Amino acid sequence: MLKYIDVTKRYGDVAAVNGVSLEVEGGRVTALLGPNGSGKSTLMKMAIGVVKPDSGIVEVDGVNPAEDPCEARRLIGYSPEDVVLYESLTPAEVFSFLGEVYEVPGSELERRVRRYVRLFKLGEEMGKLCGELSRGNRRKVSLVSALLHEPRILVLDEPFTGLDPKSARVLKELMRKMAYEGRVVLFSTHILELAEAVAERVVIMHRGKVAAEGEPSELREELKASDLEDVFMRATGLSEELEELVKSLWGE
Secondary structure (H helix, E strand, O other): OEEEEEEEEEEOOEEEEEEEEEEEOOOOEEEEEOOOOOOHHHHHHHHOOOOOOOEEEEEEOOEOOOOOHHHHHHHEEEEOOOOOOOOOOOHHHHHHHHHHHOOOOHHHHHHHHHHHHHHOOOHHHOOOOHHHOOHHHHHHHHHHHHHOOOOOEEEEEOOOOOOOHHHHHHHHHHHHHHHHOOOEEEEEOOOHHHHHHHOOEEEEEEOOEEEEEEOHHHHHHHOOOOOHHHHHHHHOOOHHHHHHHHHHHOOO
């Protein structure tokens, strides 16, 4: 389980995350939604110890990443929104290096690399420098890097950005499979149709707080919304603003 207990993180006078308590359980895919600046990425970075909360506790299967980030990262597969790779290494070298870091036996690492290279069609890219890869292929390398050690918890920040439709479908199925196996799967996205299609639970952030959470069908009923986009707009208080913007667009 990934657990946040009354977590707050401030940057100057701005509370990026403000008193959030949240439990992300295994066995289902959870989507983290919210406008830009709502605190989604900060919340995710806390899980691997890159960002430490000013107050409150984060637990990754009982491990506090602020105190033991190395152990937390062994439990988590994480892919950031802005992909960062070793530019002077090839994907093959990156995967080999990560296999050593996570202590994956050589033969098992080779099997996993072959599998993910086939799934994401990275065969022709394996010998190229990461700095020469396209945006989509860089994303694929980042995703494979997050999956190689078969983590108990998968945290993906905007993972579908730059992916072609086929690779996006593969990723959706991988996420569903991991959830089916009882693992924690948390991803963020701005594509609400995608979240509605993949996620069994959604968490909507707004101004550093959890504005709504639950199954999409429950939230639609609770907020008397027609779809997840409507849920999102109502939960974040953006529906009236959007209506005014649309009217102005059409000159009404």
